[in-house]
Amino acid sequence: MSTKLPKVPAVIVGMGWAGGIIAAELTKAGIPVVGLERGKERTTNDYLMGHDELRFQHRTELMQDLSKETITHRNNPNMRALPMRSYGTFIVGDGVGGAGSHWNGQTYRFLPYDFEIKTLTEEKYGANKLGPEYTLQDWGMTYDEIEPYYDTFEKMAGISGETVEMYGHRSNPYPTGPMVKTPTFELFEEATKKFGYHPYMIPSGNLSENYTNPDGIARGACQYCAYCENFGCEYGAKADPVVTVIPVAKETGNLDLRTHSNVTQILNDGTKATGVVYVNTITGEEFEQPADVVIVTSYVFNNVRLLLNSNIGTPYNPETGEGSIGKNYCYQVSAGATTLFYDDKSFNNYAGAGALGIEIPDFAGDNFDHSDVNFIHGSGIRMTQYGNRPIAINHTPSGTPSWGAEFKKQSIKYANSTLQVKSQGASIPHKDNYLDLDPEYKDAYGMPLLRMTYDYTEQDKELVKYMAKVTRKIAEEIGADHYETSEEQAPFNVNVDTNTHNTGGVIMGADPETSAVNSYLQMWEAENVFVIGASAFPHNSSFNPTGTIGALSYRASEGIIKYLEDGGGLLV
Amino acid sequence: MEESEKYQLDEKGSSRRKFLRNSGVAAGGVVVGSVLGGLIGFGEKEPKETAINHEHAATPAANPNAALMFFTPDQYQTTIAATERIFPADDNGPGAADLNVAIYIDHQLASPWGINAKDYMLGAFYKAEATQQEQVRILRKDLFLLGLKGLDDYSAKKFDSKFTSLDAQQQDEVLTDFEKGEHKLSGVSSSIFFGLLRMLTIEGAYADPMYGGNKDMEGWAMRKFPGSRMNFNNEVVSKEFIELEPESLQSHMGH
Numbered sequence: 001m002s003t004k005l006p007k008v009p010a011v012i013v014g015m016g017w018a019g020g021i022i023a024a025e026l027t028k029a030g031i032p033v034v035g036l037e038r039g040k041e042r043t044t045n046d047y048l049m050g051h052d053e054l055r056f057q058h059r060t061e062l063m064q065d066l067s068k069e070t071i072t073h074r075n076n077p078n079m080r081a082l083p084m085r086s087y088g089t090f091i092v093g094d095g096v097g098g099a100g101s102h103w104n105g106q107t108y109r110f111l112p113y114d115f116e117i118k119t120l121t122e123e124k125y126g127a128n129k130l131g132p133e134y135t136l137q138d139w140g141m142t143y144d145e146i147e148p149y150y151d152t153f154e155k156m157a158g159i160s161g162e163t164v165e166m167y168g169h170r171s172n173p174y175p176t177g178p179m180v181k182t183p184t185f186e187l188f189e190e191a192t193k194k195f196g197y198h199p200y201m202i203p204s205g206n207l208s209e210n211y212t213n214p215d216g217i218a219r220g221a222c223q224y225c226a227y228c229e230n231f232g233c234e235y236g237a238k239a240d241p242v243v244t245v246i247p248v249a250k251e252t253g254n255l256d257l258r259t260h261s262n263v264t265q266i267l268n269d270g271t272k273a274t275g276v277v278y279v280n281t282i283t284g285e286e287f288e289q290p291a292d293v294v295i296v297t298s299y300v301f302n303n304v305r306l307l308l309n310s311n312i313g314t315p316y317n318p319e320t321g322e323g324s325i326g327k328n329y330c331y332q333v334s335a336g337a338t339t340l341f342y343d344d345k346s347f348n349n350y351a352g353a354g355a356l357g358i359e360i361p362d363f364a365g366d367n368f369d370h371s372d373v374n375f376i377h378g379s380g381i382r383m384t385q386y387g388n389r390p391i392a393i394n395h396t397p398s399g400t401p402s403w404g405a406e407f408k409k410q411s412i413k414y415a416n417s418t419l420q421v422k423s424q425g426a427s428i429p430h431k432d433n434y435l436d437l438d439p440e441y442k443d444a445y446g447m448p449l450l451r452m453t454y455d456y457t458e459q460d461k462e463l464v465k466y467m468a469k470v471t472r473k474i475a476e477e478i479g480a481d482h483y484e485t486s487e488e489q490a491p492f493n494v495n496v497d498t499n500t501h502n503t504g505g506v507i508m509g510a511d512p513e514t515s516a517v518n519s520y521l522q523m524w525e526a527e528n529v530f531v532i533g534a535s536a537f538p539h540n541s542s543f544n545p546t547g548t549i550g551a552l553s554y555r556a557s558e559g560i561i562k563y564l565e566d567g568g569g570l571l572v
Numbered sequence: 573m574e575e576s577e578k579y580q581l582d583e584k585g586s587s588r589r590k591f592l593r594n595s596g597v598a599a600g601g602v603v604v605g606s607v608l609g610g611l612i613g614f615g616e617k618e619p620k621e622t623a624i625n626h627e628h629a630a631t632p633a634a635n636p637n638a639a640l641m642f643f644t645p646d647q648y649q650t651t652i653a654a655t656e657r658i659f660p661a662d663d664n665g666p667g668a669a670d671l672n673v674a675i676y677i678d679h680q681l682a683s684p685w686g687i688n689a690k691d692y693m694l695g696a697f698y699k700a701e702a703t704q705q706e707q708v709r710i711l712r713k714d715l716f717l718l719g720l721k722g723l724d725d726y727s728a729k730k731f732d733s734k735f736t737s738l739d740a741q742q743q744d745e746v747l748t749d750f751e752k753g754e755h756k757l758s759g760v761s762s763s764i765f766f767g768l769l770r771m772l773t774i775e776g777a778y779a780d781p782m783y784g785g786n787k788d789m790e791g792w793a794m795r796k797f798p799g800s801r802m803n804f805n806n807e808v809v810s811k812e813f814i815e816l817e818p819e820s821l822q823s824h825m826g827h
Contacts, residue, residue, distance in 0.1 A: 048824065049821055051799075051801075051824065052780055052800070052821060053779065053780070054779040054780065054783060059690075065690050066691055067688075067690050067692060067693065069692075070692040073704060073705075075703050075704075079704075080698060082698060082700055082704045082707055083692050083695060083705075083707075084692070084705055085691045085708075086691045086692075086705070088705060180808060180809050181809075182808055182809060183810070223802060223805060224803060224804045224805055225800075225801060225803055225804060226804060227800070346796075348804070348807040348810055348813060348814055350796075350797055350804070351804030351807040351808040352808065353808075385808070390792065390795060391774055391775050391778045391779065394774070402770065403657075403658045403747075403751075403770050403773075404657065405660050405662060408659055408662060408664065408667075409664065411795075412664045412794055412795045415795035416796055416813065440695060440696070441694065441695045442695070444694070491703050492703060494704060495705050
């Protein structure tokens with residue numbers, strides 16, 4: 001039986017960026033908060049032996065332990081979903097800091113077009129640009145409304161970047177200047193400018209210079225050591241909840257952070273939550289934590305799964321289109337890259353940083369005319385320099401065997417002699433891409449796993465074909481000895497490492513019929529449950545999601561504080 | 573190498589100074605860059621002469637890590653032979669055999685990873701479609717041994733010999749057939765074993781040497797990979813390629 005604990009004003013499920021930001025804002029406002037994190041406590045001490053490609057990247061040290069919980073996947077409703085037994089296509093964060101510890105640090109804002117995508121697309125291209133199977137929705141919040149929250153997040157995290165004229169307006173410049181422009185980025189810059197494009201340095205959560213944020217947290221500049229994605233930053237140069245919002249929340253004395261605490265259920269009376277049940281993953285003890293407000297901040301999969309397992313909200317039904325929990329699961333499309341091979345040039349590509357990159361805005365959102373193409377939105381066309389690690393990166397020209405003498409020769413020859421012009425494309429929702437509970441598979445605590453039904457759509461395939469031509473054109477302008485372009489989008493395959501930006505399932509909007517949460521991330525059907533994460537995105541843009549999650553977390557914090565002050569009620 | 577070694581020392585000194593300067597990272601008494609404590613002594617890396625007397629060590633240069641914790645000697649020899657075909661010695665430098673890749677694999681299979689400790693192993697194992705993940709019930713350590721036995725069985729059938737006695741071309745033929753899944757191991761296609769073998773070979777060539785492979789960091793040196801340095805502030809902006817002597821995680825140990 002579970003031990004019932006004293007009631008608290010607010011309980012948070014998951015202590016990554018969203019949970020950390022909300023914990024900091026609530027505790028600074030004097031509100032006692034219990035933070036529940038299924039993984040371990042973490043400080044920069046945990047990162048001291050961090051430059052270990054095998055342990056952190058290939059053995060996924062910082063990620064969710066799949067022996068306890070995973071997802072099942074099928075490409076369409078006619079298939080049987082099978083469990084993702086080990087990591088392949090995406091990684092899922094775990095522990096204090098969550099995915100905010102292992103991320104690369106690319107910190108974009110979404111476009112004004114994103115927030116009103118349905119309205120703006122129909123205004124310009126008519127109601128039939130995409131078929132009715134694409135469940136496109138506005139976000140219930142405009143860019144102008146979210147802008148101040150982006151600004152707050154960027155100042156807290158110390159984002160390094162430069163203003164881009166073709167994107168939404170900024171109330172302030174980035175708090176720190178852009179990262180260094182590498183010699184290969186100069187090649188990209190020169191080539192793209194020749195076509196009239198507008199290259200800019202990717203906004204970065206790896207600090208370009210020393211920085212002290214409004215909370216008084218001081219961090220040192222990035223050393224370009226090349227261990228960001230999959231790794232924690234032992235310098236604290238990379239923005240991470242562990243070195244920013246978590247210590248601030250702890251300092252107030254109002255945060256009761258409990259690690260190894262896996263929430264299995266939100267208790268509720270059908271209209272409101274009364275608390276949560278959690279299991280200590282080490283001892284197996286079960287606890288009930290009553291609370292006035294339940295704040296669910298477990299990115300995407302566990303947000304959706306917890307609501308479905310708790311019978312909160314109406315599950316999405318792909319047959320009727322009704323219901324919202326699990327709706328509009330989106331991803332990103334990463335095919336379309338061109339690799340450049342050089343026979344007698346080497347680059348220092350072992351050096352780098354997770355958010356070290358250069359990009360053009362000219363093919364994002366509606367920054368180019370879509371009248372004559374069969375897709376909407378677009379891609380960030382970019383060159384990045386994360387630091388090529390030797391187990392992961394072994395580019396060889398096509399036709400090279402994957403092992404043996406020729407593989408060794410070619411992979412070593414090109415170890416420091418390839419560049420890539422890449423495309424990261426937006427993902428538009430489709431009625432058959434959704435999340436629900438698996439009918440068969442369970443987690444280690446006996447709760448059903450989340451089932452993902454997902455495949456790339458015709459829209460995605462058209463986008464990739466178009467962007468592949470763009471990356472090829474830019475690559476040829478840069479010039480190399482050989483080029484390889486991935487011209488087509490293959491079916492989604494859970495084994496293939498592509499992209500880790502899963503979104504949707506608890507989407508925001510202005511209409512309770514078509515969305516799960518309002519613009520304060522408050523659930524329409526349970527006013528004291530707030531659900532924050534990329535789960536709130538009604539579609540996924542071409543940009544990395546963290547900047548928008550950060551902004552929504554500040555927005556939600558404001559709403560939760562108001563909700564507690566008002567003593568209840570829908571905020572919108 | 574003299575130039576790059578000199579560069580390395582300069583770089584390290586400057587890195588440490590710069591880092592310490594940047595590390596006044598505290599907020600309201602909360603130290604956020606707690607790396608500081610761990611890095612004291614970092615960069616002062618003249619390896620201190622130890623007072624240990626080596627008179628009892630028969631071969632002071634021997635690597636105590638290069639011993640078996642999982643394989644039998646025969647399994648070890650088969651692993652050496654197979655991995656050497658995946659990643660053979662050539663003009664670039666050593667192959668899997670000389671990089672101690674088989675030692676690396678032995679240690680990995682003896683680790684929690686060898687028993688799939690962090691994999692989802694619950695529920696039914698149905699046959700997967702092409703876009704789904706292979707559903708393999710057999711633990712990695714058992715799968716690898718099945719594969720090694722399979723190499724010998726298949727070699728006996730095809731060439732009337734065990735795998736280690738075949739010439740290189742015959743070994744390649746066997747491995748190619750395994751890659752294509754043409755030999756059925758009990759319960760699983762040989763291609764699943766081959767995928768594991770290939771992956772472990774690349775890892776063993778390039779993982780930090782503390783795991784037992786990448787002997788003397790020669791895997792890294794071959795591809796001019798500098799290992800785990802604390803900063804690349806100069807390299808990242810240099811138009812010229814800078815070749816650095818590799819460093820392993822041991823250099824992060826401080827003392």
